[in-house]
Amino acid sequence: MAKIESTFFDIGYLDTxxxxxxxxxxxxxxxxxxxxxVFVVAVVSFDRYEISGLLGFFLFPVVMVSLGDLPLGYxxxxxxxxxPFAVFIGIFNPILxxxxxxxxxxxxxxxxxxxxxxxxxxxGLTVTxxxxxxxxxxxxxxxxxxxxxxxPRSFAVQLLFLYRYLFVxxxxxxxxxxxxxxxxxxxxxxxxxxxxxxxxxxxLRTLNRGRRIYLAMLCRGFDGExxxxxxxxxxxxxxxxxxxxxxxxxxxxxxxxxxxxxxLLTGVF
Amino acid sequence: xxxADALLSPAVGGAMWVVAGGGITYCAGKIRDDMAxxxxxxxxxxxxxxxxxxxxxFTIPGTGSSGHLGGGLLLAIILGPHAGFLAMASVLTVxxxxxxxxxxxxxxxxxxNLGFIPxxxxxxxxxxxxxxxxxxxxxxxxxxxxSAVIALQIGALGVVTETVxxxxxxxxxxxxxxxxxxxxxxxxxxEGMVTAGVVSFIVKADPxxxxxxxxxxxxxxxxxxxxxxxxxxxxxxxxxTAGIFSWFASSNPDGxxxxxxxxxxxEEVEAPEQGIHHSLEKLQEKTALxxxxxxxxxxxxxxxxxxxxxxxxxxxxxxxxxxLGGALVLLLMVLLGFILKIKRHSRTE
Amino acid sequence: MSHHIVEVKDLKYxxxxxxxxxxGISFLITHGESVAVVGSNGAGxxxxxxxxxxxxxxxxxxxxxxxxxxxxxxxxxxxRSVGMVFxxxxxxxxxxxxxxDVAFGPLNLGLPLEEVNDRVDRALTxxxxxxxxxxxxxxxxxxxxxxxxxxxxxxxxxxxxxxxxPSANLDPQAxxxxxxxxxxxxxxxxxxxxxxxxxxxxxxxxxxxxxxxxTADGPTLDIFRDSALLRRSHLEKPLSMQGCPACGSMAxx
Ligand SMILES: Nc1ncnc2c1ncn2[C@@H]1O[C@H](COP(=O)(O)OP(=O)(O)O)[C@@H](O)[C@H]1O
Ligand SMILES: [Mg+2]
Numbered sequence: 001m002a003k004i005e006s007t008f009f010d011i012g013y014l015d016t017x018x019x020x021x022x023x024x025x026x027x028x029x030x031x032x033x034x035x036x037x038v039f040v041v042a043v044v045s046f047d048r049y050e051i052s053g054l055l056g057f058f059l060f061p062v063v064m065v066s067l068g069d070l071p072l073g074y075x076x077x078x079x080x081x082x083x084p085f086a087v088f089i090g091i092f093n094p095i096l097x098x099x100x101x102x103x104x105x106x107x108x109x110x111x112x113x114x115x116x117x118x119x120x121x122x123x124g125l126t127v128t129x130x131x132x133x134x135x136x137x138x139x140x141x142x143x144x145x146x147x148x149x150x151x152p153r154s155f156a157v158q159l160l161f162l163y164r165y166l167f168v169x170x171x172x173x174x175x176x177x178x179x180x181x182x183x184x185x186x187x188x189x190x191x192x193x194x195x196x197x198x199x200x201x202x203x204l205r206t207l208n209r210g211r212r213i214y215l216a217m218l219c220r221g222f223d224g225e226x227x228x229x230x231x232x233x234x235x236x237x238x239x240x241x242x243x244x245x246x247x248x249x250x251x252x253x254x255x256x257x258x259x260x261x262x263x264l265l266t267g268v269f
Numbered sequence: 270x271x272x273a274d275a276l277l278s279p280a281v282g283g284a285m286w287v288v289a290g291g292g293i294t295y296c297a298g299k300i301r302d303d304m305a306x307x308x309x310x311x312x313x314x315x316x317x318x319x320x321x322x323x324x325x326x327f328t329i330p331g332t333g334s335s336g337h338l339g340g341g342l343l344l345a346i347i348l349g350p351h352a353g354f355l356a357m358a359s360v361l362t363v364x365x366x367x368x369x370x371x372x373x374x375x376x377x378x379x380x381x382n383l384g385f386i387p388x389x390x391x392x393x394x395x396x397x398x399x400x401x402x403x404x405x406x407x408x409x410x411x412x413x414x415x416s417a418v419i420a421l422q423i424g425a426l427g428v429v430t431e432t433v434x435x436x437x438x439x440x441x442x443x444x445x446x447x448x449x450x451x452x453x454x455x456x457x458x459x460e461g462m463v464t465a466g467v468v469s470f471i472v473k474a475d476p477x478x479x480x481x482x483x484x485x486x487x488x489x490x491x492x493x494x495x496x497x498x499x500x501x502x503x504x505x506x507x508x509x510t511a512g513i514f515s516w517f518a519s520s521n522p523d524g525x526x527x528x529x530x531x532x533x534x535x536e537e538v539e540a541p542e543q544g545i546h547h548s549l550e551k552l553q554e555k556t557a558l559x560x561x562x563x564x565x566x567x568x569x570x571x572x573x574x575x576x577x578x579x580x581x582x583x584x585x586x587x588x589x590x591x592x593l594g595g596a597l598v599l600l601l602m603v604l605l606g607f608i609l610k611i612k613r614h615s616r617t618e
Numbered sequence: 619m620s621h622h623i624v625e626v627k628d629l630k631y632x633x634x635x636x637x638x639x640x641x642g643i644s645f646l647i648t649h650g651e652s653v654a655v656v657g658s659n660g661a662g663x664x665x666x667x668x669x670x671x672x673x674x675x676x677x678x679x680x681x682x683x684x685x686x687x688x689x690x691x692x693x694x695x696x697x698r699s700v701g702m703v704f705x706x707x708x709x710x711x712x713x714x715x716x717x718x719d720v721a722f723g724p725l726n727l728g729l730p731l732e733e734v735n736d737r738v739d740r741a742l743t744x745x746x747x748x749x750x751x752x753x754x755x756x757x758x759x760x761x762x763x764x765x766x767x768x769x770x771x772x773x774x775x776x777x778x779x780x781x782x783x784p785s786a787n788l789d790p791q792a793x794x795x796x797x798x799x800x801x802x803x804x805x806x807x808x809x810x811x812x813x814x815x816x817x818x819x820x821x822x823x824x825x826x827x828x829x830x831x832x833t834a835d836g837p838t839l840d841i842f843r844d845s846a847l848l849r850r851s852h853l854e855k856p857l858s859m860q861g862c863p864a865c866g867s868m869a870x871x
Contacts, residue, residue, distance in 0.1 A: 066609035123275035140714035152297030161313020196466020210311035221726030262594025
């Protein structure tokens with residue numbers, strides 16, 4: 001029950017954020033989608049022991065969050081919520097890979113810990129990038145961008161339908177679940193049999209709804225094509241945004257910025 | 270059981286993206302052929318349904334932990350494999366975007382593990398095989414439970430393989446498999462039982478739903494051969510793309526060689542590799558196109574070597590500098606964030 | 619041109635699973651008429667309405683809209699002239715924004731973009747929902763959804779408006795506003811409902827369905843005065859026609 005409430009909240013909240021007005025929100029969703037993808041690929045392309053080289057990439061989320069008026073606390077909380085899987089897999093690195101990699105005075109750090117930290121950093125960067133994309137572009141915007149980037153139309157339409165009826169179905173599921181919770185005691189009534197018919201019930205309603213929607217579409221002349229009115233237009237700003245970031249990613253992917261700064265500093269001392 | 274970006278290398282992630290993209294394009298084309306049919310909105314609402322149904326969790330008997338509906342198999346049963354795959358792919362896309370379940374690069378892997386496998390491997394080769402020509406309630410239940418278990422086993426194997434091939438995690442193949450498969454056996458059983466319960470509920474309430482799906486498959490008898498038609502080409506594409514990607518990043522120890530080395534644990538692979546890496550390093554240093562690539566690799570390869578004493582001094586030097594520089598960069602960024610935020614607010618007010 | 623705009627003759631329909639839903643129904647509706655189709659749950663109202671735009675094909679009998687007898691070849695044209703408003707607006711508002719949704723029909727008609735824009739604005743203005751234009755449908759209240767659903771059929775410029783329980787699930791104020799809105803329309807209207815008060819406000823004529831058969835067809839007031847008929851059809855007198863127990867007149871249970 002907690003999960004469904006928080007899911008509902010998350011979708012609604014991210015959706016609300018995506019209707020804000022900011023310089024980032026006004027950019028073409030295609031530009032944001034492409035930049036995000038390049039960002040993710042650049043981040044994961046580092047080798048497993050990389051830490052300092054990854055730090056420069058934090059510039060992207062920092063700029064997007066501040067210029068896009070996104071709530072930092074919320075994003076961090078989301079990050080913590082989904083962290084367990086990465087930790088679960090990553091935690092084996094320090095256990096399995098114990099060879100010392102960095103020695104700093106009395107402190108010996110094994111390669112496992114270095115790669116573990118690297119995994120967490122990658123994780124933080126890639127996850128926030130996805131959340132930022134959706135919070136600044138809106139789901140419909142991303143779908144439109146996908147379609148313009150030649151993703152098959154029926155798939156983009158699927159996504160739109162899914163998103164549209166998610167709200168309706170989550171509300172329906174909540175009602176069903178509330179009824180279940182009210183009538184189950186000591187964990188009884190939460191078993192597989194009950195769940196089977198509960199989900200079956202939901203499925204039956206969904207199938208009927210699918211039929212009614214189809215009817216509604218037929219009534220308004222649906223002939224297999226879904227037309228939308230929205231048009232996208234890439235402006236100069238979109239191109240500057242896109243190529244600016246991509247160039248930046250390429251540079252810091254190939255030149256370890258913190259390392260250079262550090263070398264400079266340690267060279268001075 | 271979602272694959273995560275943080276554990277992926279671009280070669281593996283990219284290859285799986287190509288595979289998922291190919292699957293989506295192929296299925297979208299298929300659906301387009303019989304567009305007039307009511308599956309267009311149905312796919313969307315059923316995808317939303319899977320999403321919602323996954324939030325109904327239930328206690329797994331005897332363990333006290335909870336499971337939820339998988340969805341891929343159920344969608345294939347109701348919609349047929351093509352539409353089912355598209356619907357499942359859209360579920361995973363939304364999860365990647367909104368809940369950071371996995372992430373964008375890992376989306377390809379997840380679509381493959383949780384969509385492609387149930388719809389195009391398990392549905393035609395396990396489910397339909399067990400059901401046969403004369404479906405019955407009992408056969409259906411068996412088919413669903415067996416299919417769910419197998420789908421999840423293959424899916425988990427997919428996660429393991431993708432992780433190991435990416436080489437970000439240190440878990441060797443064998444231990445990872447031993448870790449993942451038993452957990453997913455339990456989950457698969459429960460998932461299968463729930464899916465069977467759902468389907469039998471539906472069949473009782475309105476047999477035409479599943480029957481319609483069966484009839485549709487009769488019409489498209491070729492659907493049993495979809496596995497061959499789509500599976501083999503896509504696998505070939507996957508291997509080729511992975512090959513190309515890792516060739517481009519061949520100095521990257523994240524790549525295939527590293528994990529092969531790790532998995533087999535054999536030293537022989539390493540020796541010739543060293544040579545290739547070494548010359549590539551030289552090349553890179555000259556062109557300065559990917560300087561830290563070669564450098565890092567050198568570091569990783571040299572430092573852990575116990576007999577190599579000189580390696581660690583290099584590591585200390587670079588890492589102290591790296592830490593210092595990193596701290597400074599982070600500090601600057603926090604500052605920048607504040608400044609941007611303040612500037613923006615003073616302008617909007 | 620026929621004087622009668624909707625003709626239903628001896629319409630029978632059974633669902634594929636064998637449930638008989640309509641058992642021989644005939645009526646004529648002329649231009650500009652407002653007709654209420656009332657009946658208890660399961661009486662066959664929705665089934666009847668689904669025949670008027672060709673979603674269901676009669677088991678036997680005939681449906682004619684304007685000059686066109688409904689058949690596979692005429693169904694597209696018929697759907698253009700019959701605007702259908704569904705019971706659950708969520709089924710009807712499937713596009714990402716209100717504007718997209720209202721534009722869905724006109725775009726399918728292949729109209730040029732300016733014309734579509736124009737129609738969207740006009741339809742939304744008519745129902746007083748122009749300010750909702752760029753909102754996603756899931757962020758609307760029940761009443762707003764209903765208005766937008768009506769706008770999305772109006773944008774097709776239909777001759778006939780067919781509505782399935784339009785006042786269901788609305789709060790009293792939204793329901794009142796809906797009734798006022800509908801009373802301004804000059805379309806031929808067919809409204810399925812068990813909200814007899816609304817039928818009384820909007821429709822001069824009422825058809826009562828019960829068990830798949832027409833049990834009465836005539837002026838709304840006459841029909842609603844016939845308590846025995848209403849009781850036989852499992853209906854209750856509209857509140858506005860029930861006596862007021864507090865002021866001593868006869869109460870009808
Ligand atoms: N899809 C369906 N399949 C089988 N029977 C149906 C279906 N829809 C409605 N019915 C049955 O047809 C009858 C008329 O239903 P309907 O037209 O929906 O009534 P109303 O709209 O007046 O409440 C009812 O007995 C109902 O159970
Ligand atoms: Mg009805």
